Amino acid sequence: MNLEHYIGGAHVPSVSGATFSALEPASNETYLTVAAGGPEDIAAAVAAARKAFTDGPWPRMTGEQRATVLRRIAAAIESRDDRIAALECRDTGLPITQARGQAHRAAHNFRFFADVITTLGEDVYRVASAQLNYVLRKPVGVAGLITPWNTPFMLETWKLAPALAAGCPVVLKPAEWSPASAGLLPEIMEEAGLPAGVFNLVHGIGEEAGAALVEHPDVPVISFTGETGTGQIIMRTAAANLKTLSMELGGKSPLIVFDDADLDRALDAAVFGVFSLNGERCTASSRVLVQDTVYESFVERLAERASRVRVGAPDDPATELGALVHPEHYERVMDYVRIGVEEGARLVAGGSRPSDLPVGNFLSATVFADVTPNMRIFQEEIFGPVVCVTPFSTEGEALELANATRYGLAAYLWTNDLRRTHRLARSVEAGMLWVNSQNVRDLRTPFGGVKASGLGREGGRHSIDVYTESHIVHLATEDMPIPRFGAA
């Protein structure tokens, strides 16, 4: 199979003819050759998108008209549900049952933003009876969308849906380790009747195609999801053109368990929160903080459950933990396992390749106990099926540990004490907190992180803010006094 770029409604190879290979994580064999974009391909895609912005119908359509197309995109995604799940499973190593959920969520993203754009009002401010100030929202221009390799189709649509709803033509640069499912987007957009040039896709390596998109002066907004370090590079590059940036970055999210919580449910949430999606999840609960009164028994039960998490072929419906995305990433995660052991953390589950899976990027669900905040495995994002468990005694200590990393994406709290919940909700350093719950998304709410986990929020109206400019119009409805300089 070969994948090309999609520019101005046509499938095209790279101007240079360059390609790269994509590997199947379960075997590490090449199964896909992909066009490797560079600055010329990005320039062509931005030119097509810019033309769609200045001359095309899309930015000028009503919200209702755009919503009709978005709903058709959702239907086109749903009709390809099995294909998307199968591609995602093969391309990223995600277990097939979890890949299916991603295709559903992708369709939901489009339906949701169709509703947002049709129900969106514009703000009006009245100054007594003398003046009316009203906000005009305008699509900001060509949107550059750069996405990571984890749950790629869902995350691509999480950006595409609001950008298109707002009226922005887009250039999407998917991650090079998981390009396959994005290859379905051109036919989906065509089937839905999206005008040519509104959706453009350029594959390629981040430092080449991604960097060229960030540098391009005709792309006023970049929505990026990926590593914190890449986000920092993008911010530096984007500064030259003062671009709007939305940054969804890394995480090292704590799950805090107090002894008054429903410990059975907390255990289910801890296991699912870090081992679902292969642990390659920005909001993974990768640090579990447990009150010392229940610490030993919780660690024991967590280790026992982890040891029973079924690791296996991504396309097997019984598999709970599949193959990590790429051998390079696998090595990185395995390095962290070695580092954890060297640092003196207690390995109580996993830590190695299952013996029945000799090839591919497989790692058993791994649990380190007695992890202390000075350890690298406590501080750094591992982005795999590895969880660190740390004891605490008081609420103050739990908070200190929760906030003791550079990240601040999500946090999870397990307690039945209402006042404690409110106290911690105010002081935990995270963009999002789930209380006595697993990570259930509500697309209306602000999604994003604090500290090194990101800048800005997406979700509901927050996403529309990213892709629109607000112009304020001040309109006198009565004669306002005007100082008469020079009239005396």
Ligand code: NAD
């Ligand atoms: P990454 O930063 O390596 O790559 C992300 C994207 O950026 C890819 O498309 C890549 O090609 C591109 N890129 C790389 N260098 C670039 C450059 N110099 N200029 C422009 N683009 C460049 O991230 P990844 O390894 O693909 O994804 C995993 C990371 O994403 C983790 O840190 C994870 O926490 C984070 N993530 C965050 C969220 C969130 O919502 N906060 C969601 C999912 C993933």
